[in-house]
Amino acid sequence: MPAFFIKQIKPICFFLCCLPLVYLAVLFATDQLGANPIERITRFSGDWALRMILITLVATPLQRGLGAVWPFRIRRMIGLFSFFYVSLHLSSYVVLDQFFDWREIFDDLIKRPFIMAGMAAFVLLIPLAVTSTKKMMRRLGKRWKQLHRMIYLIAALGVLHYFLLIKAGWAEPAIYLLVYLVLMLLRVPVIARRVR
Amino acid sequence: MLIKSHNKHDCTESEVTDYSIYVKRRQFIEASARSLGLAAIAPSLLLSACSDAATENAAKGISNSDQPRDELTPYEDVTSYNNFYEFGLDKSDPAKLAKNFKVKPWSVRVEGAVEKPGVYDLEDLLKGLPQEERIYRLRCVEAWSMVIPWNGFALADLIKKLKPTSAAKYVQFETLYDPQQMPGQKGRALDWPYVEGLRLDEATHPLAFMATGLYGKELPGQNGAPLRLVVPWKYGFKSIKSIVAIRFTEKQPATSWNIANPGEYGFYANVNPKVSHPRWTQRKERRIGEFLKRPTLPFNGYGDQVASLYQGMDLKRYF
Numbered sequence: 001m002p003a004f005f006i007k008q009i010k011p012i013c014f015f016l017c018c019l020p021l022v023y024l025a026v027l028f029a030t031d032q033l034g035a036n037p038i039e040r041i042t043r044f045s046g047d048w049a050l051r052m053i054l055i056t057l058v059a060t061p062l063q064r065g066l067g068a069v070w071p072f073r074i075r076r077m078i079g080l081f082s083f084f085y086v087s088l089h090l091s092s093y094v095v096l097d098q099f100f101d102w103r104e105i106f107d108d109l110i111k112r113p114f115i116m117a118g119m120a121a122f123v124l125l126i127p128l129a130v131t132s133t134k135k136m137m138r139r140l141g142k143r144w145k146q147l148h149r150m151i152y153l154i155a156a157l158g159v160l161h162y163f164l165l166i167k168a169g170w171a172e173p174a175i176y177l178l179v180y181l182v183l184m185l186l187r188v189p190v191i192a193r194r195v196r
Numbered sequence: 197m198l199i200k201s202h203n204k205h206d207c208t209e210s211e212v213t214d215y216s217i218y219v220k221r222r223q224f225i226e227a228s229a230r231s232l233g234l235a236a237i238a239p240s241l242l243l244s245a246c247s248d249a250a251t252e253n254a255a256k257g258i259s260n261s262d263q264p265r266d267e268l269t270p271y272e273d274v275t276s277y278n279n280f281y282e283f284g285l286d287k288s289d290p291a292k293l294a295k296n297f298k299v300k301p302w303s304v305r306v307e308g309a310v311e312k313p314g315v316y317d318l319e320d321l322l323k324g325l326p327q328e329e330r331i332y333r334l335r336c337v338e339a340w341s342m343v344i345p346w347n348g349f350a351l352a353d354l355i356k357k358l359k360p361t362s363a364a365k366y367v368q369f370e371t372l373y374d375p376q377q378m379p380g381q382k383g384r385a386l387d388w389p390y391v392e393g394l395r396l397d398e399a400t401h402p403l404a405f406m407a408t409g410l411y412g413k414e415l416p417g418q419n420g421a422p423l424r425l426v427v428p429w430k431y432g433f434k435s436i437k438s439i440v441a442i443r444f445t446e447k448q449p450a451t452s453w454n455i456a457n458p459g460e461y462g463f464y465a466n467v468n469p470k471v472s473h474p475r476w477t478q479r480k481e482r483r484i485g486e487f488l489k490r491p492t493l494p495f496n497g498y499g500d501q502v503a504s505l506y507q508g509m510d511l512k513r514y515f
């Protein structure tokens with residue numbers, strides 16, 4: 001890794017994580033969101049929420065594989081961006097799609113399995129986002145690590161959410177599932193040792 | 197509201213009963229047409245103001261102020277936002293991948309309980325059928341909707357011409373299967389070829405339509421060229437595209453979405469705000485181009501004309 005890259009890893013990562021948002025803004029500004037912009041925004045933010053969560057899960061195997069520390073220096077930032085894109089996704093649903101129709105939203109929450117899975121993932125992400133500061137890390141010590149293992153469950157719920165909402169053609173969520181499974185397998189001690 | 201246009205011989209403008217309604221209709225149509233640069237076809241749309249029961253209801257629908265207005269969905273949106281899985285799962289795929297879709301020559305196989313079976317050249321099939329323009333709402337099962345001016349002919353007229361036998365109770369339609377041209381068919385999203393069906397009395401209902409064009413132009417590939425069904429009171433997936441076979445049957449025929457997921461898609465698929473799709477509500481819909489959702493109407497607002505087809509049926513069971 002070039003020294004510059006490692007030194008500037010945080011701003012570089014920040015910049016990269018903003019790109020989807022910038023792209024969305026450009027599509028919006030240039031009227032390229034298509035015939036159903038609300039659906040487009042909801043799906044776009046959902047896609048990036050899931051991608052960010054999965055990218056967060058790359059940090060540990062990457063750190064092990066490369067024997068470098070820099071993946072850990074950006075892990076929390078990517079995690080926070082995950083939370084950001086999920087929040088954008090949820091806002092898009094509540095504000096743009098349902099326009100604060102709480103009756104409909106409540107109905108969705110109790111009746112639609114895909115919304116339940118998504119919502120569970122969102123709710124579980126909140127404590128992780130809140131405890132993502134250095135201070136919290138220090139304060140929680142060992143328990144921080146335990147708490148943040150919840151991301152495995154959150155990612156699984158995100159993939160499940162995708163499977164549950166698709167009408168036909170399971171190829172796309174299947175790709176995410178595959179990525180998720182590979183990332184989880186890389187954490188199995190026997191395999192992790194070999195990768196190292 | 198339904199704006200229905202008969203062919204020109206059927207009606208004259210003097211048949212219009214309520215002048216104020218007529219003017220409203222005309223203003224509405226002119227406004228929509230103007231805003232879409234439709235000057236060319238506006239005169240024929242105006243001719244649509246003839247007065248059978250359907251049109252009167254339609255006109256009343258417009259003047260009914262608590263129901264949001266219906267305006268034509270721009271051509272651009274109608275032809276760029278399509279569910280046509282044969283050309284890909286993303287709604288922007290069909291417009292890209294159907295660009296060079298070959299619709300000439302095109303033949304349609306007519307088979308089953310019918311007096312005039314055979315393989316028809318599309319032109320021969322359509323010969324003698326009165327051409328019409330109809331503006332219909334299209335309600336997708338995914339809770340969005342459009343208003344589309346179709347060109348084509350009444351399905352009833354075609355069926356009359358083909359002469360189903362007395363054994364025929366249903367009619368099934370089939371979409372082209374051609375993975376070379378339709379790359380989506382290389383995947384297994386649905387069981388290809390796509391099939392759909394109607395009960396014969398539904399198919400011969402005056403609202404059931406076969407489209408060969410929209411906005412006065414030839415039907416684009418992504419909208420189901422060269423021949424597609426339009427059943428405005430049912431969810432969009434019933435309105436099968438790029439038809440190559442018409443089959444008259446005694447028993448209820450298989451339909452693709454019902455095969456894929458019988459718990460979520462029934463044979464009837466009438467638009468019904470009271471019966472939710474298991475994964476989303478059908479109470480409301482987003483009209484393409486609008487921000488707030490509007491309430492979904494039973495039978496997509498065509499209940500006055502079609503509800504009698506389902507008298508005595510439990511529509512929760514036969515969804």
Ligand code: HEM
Pocket residue numbers: 039042043044045046047048049050053086089090093115117118119120121122125154158159161162165
């Ligand atoms: C960690 C949390 C979540 C993740 C990772 C996630 C991810 C996704 C993904 C990948 C999609 C599919 C996008 C596509 O089709 O391209 C999606 C769609 C969607 N999600 Fe989520 N989501 C999450 C939470 C939520 C929550 C909390 C809600 C609402 C309460 C929600 C509502 C929706 C809706 C309405 C759609 C669109 C369905 C459609 O257009 O058919 N999601 N989400």
